[in-house]
Amino acid sequence: MLTTIGLALLVGFALTQIANVATTVYLHRSLAHRAVTLSRPLVMMNRVVVWLLTGIRPRQWAAVHRKHHAFTDEEADPHSPLQLGWVRVQLTNVMLYRRVARDEEQVKKFARDLPQTTLDRILFDHALIGLGLTTAVVIAFLGVWAGVLAVAFHFVLYLSLSAAVNAVAHTFGKRPFQNSATNLQWLALLTCGEGLHNNHHAAPTSARFSLDPGQIDPGWWFIRAAQSAHQATIRHETPVLATPRST
Numbered sequence: 001m002l003t004t005i006g007l008a009l010l011v012g013f014a015l016t017q018i019a020n021v022a023t024t025v026y027l028h029r030s031l032a033h034r035a036v037t038l039s040r041p042l043v044m045m046n047r048v049v050v051w052l053l054t055g056i057r058p059r060q061w062a063a064v065h066r067k068h069h070a071f072t073d074e075e076a077d078p079h080s081p082l083q084l085g086w087v088r089v090q091l092t093n094v095m096l097y098r099r100v101a102r103d104e105e106q107v108k109k110f111a112r113d114l115p116q117t118t119l120d121r122i123l124f125d126h127a128l129i130g131l132g133l134t135t136a137v138v139i140a141f142l143g144v145w146a147g148v149l150a151v152a153f154h155f156v157l158y159l160s161l162s163a164a165v166n167a168v169a170h171t172f173g174k175r176p177f178q179n180s181a182t183n184l185q186w187l188a189l190l191t192c193g194e195g196l197h198n199n200h201h202a203a204p205t206s207a208r209f210s211l212d213p214g215q216i217d218p219g220w221w222f223i224r225a226a227q228s229a230h231q232a233t234i235r236h237e238t239p240v241l242a243t244p245r246s247t
């Protein structure tokens, strides 16, 4: 029994990590910030992963995130711990996200360059089909109880880690650059680099989040590997700073 639970948790963790790679490399660094341009096969692969493992509509994610950068920790920030308290952002991040994501006017305003495509209409906008398919496949491999546990663990972990980037990484941690976000290496290890959030707000168009020696950004390794395979083009090799270093 313990082995089954352990295997279910391991599968759930692996699903979250795959979702995290697609979130940071595709949704965040490529789509929202254009820090890296991915080849068409890589874009399609990421779109499928996002559909199967998160149910997120990429244009909505990009719009909410761009609004966060436009109004960071100001009143209009969709999920600011400075405005709402970090516990509220941590626990209600999904609701805060949906408030903007479901507002078509705001999505149009912040993601004008990402219109709904035919493929979105017939497939990728149907989150329940993607998530249902994933659940069915995991259950087919692990059995009903272990399968449900694996999928449930994946969702709780993925949503908690995404919330932590917005809540914890705007509250606790180091601020080597002059912005309200923070760097947390432990969170970066669990989120494929997203925890180096102070660096990211300092250089939002940089495909690399690790800016100082000793910092680890696994998302950057995937981008470098894709670049070596001629599947990705990086916008700037040297990060362009939007906020200066703290003194």
Ligand SMILES: [Zn+2]
Pocket (backbone or CB within 6 Å): 068, 072, 166, 170, 181, 197, 201
């Ligand atoms: Zn932020």
Ligand SMILES: [Zn+2]
Pocket (backbone or CB within 6 Å): 028, 032, 033, 065, 069, 200, 204
């Ligand atoms: Zn960003």
